[in-house]
Amino acid sequence: MGIIAWILIGLLAGAIAKALMPGKDPGGILVTMLIGIVGGLLGGFLGKVIFGVDSIDGFFDLSTWIAAIIGSVIVLAIYRAVTGRGNRRHVHA
Numbered sequence: 098m099g100i101i102a103w104i105l106i107g108l109l110a111g112a113i114a115k116a117l118m119p120g121k122d123p124g125g126i127l128v129t130m131l132i133g134i135v136g137g138l139l140g141g142f143l144g145k146v147i148f149g150v151d152s153i154d155g156f157f158d159l160s161t162w163i164a165a166i167i168g169s170v171i172v173l174a175i176y177r178a179v180t181g182r183g184n185r186r187h188v189h190a
Contacts, residue, residue, distance in 0.1 A: 106165050107133030114169035120177070132176060133169045137161075140168025 108126070111133030144164045 103134055103137065104130060106137055106161065107131070109133065110137055110162070110165035110169040111173075113166050114173045117166075117170055118173055118177075128176075132172050133165065136167075136169025136172040137165035138168065139172060140164030140166070143168065 107130045111129035111131075114132065114136060115129060141161075141164045144160070
């Protein structure tokens with residue numbers, strides 16, 4: 098797939114991941130796209146390792162979208178865990 102297809106899948110998979118995991122996230126559309134792109138790659142890698150399938154076949158294949166969304170949810174959870182620790186407010190007495 099071309100870079101434009103990856104960006105489009107990334108944008109949509111990241112948005113779906115945020116819809117599945119509601120809550121406040123720092124970052125805008127660029128972070129959503131990056132989470133989706135990284136999530137798509139992670140999902141494709143995990144699908145190949147765990148199930149032995151090539152889940153990143155093409156833009157219109159359901160397996161590509163499922164892998165991208167699952168990977169995006171995983172990456173979003175990690176992102177929230179990492180950024181959540183740095184955003185704690187300190188109470189001064």
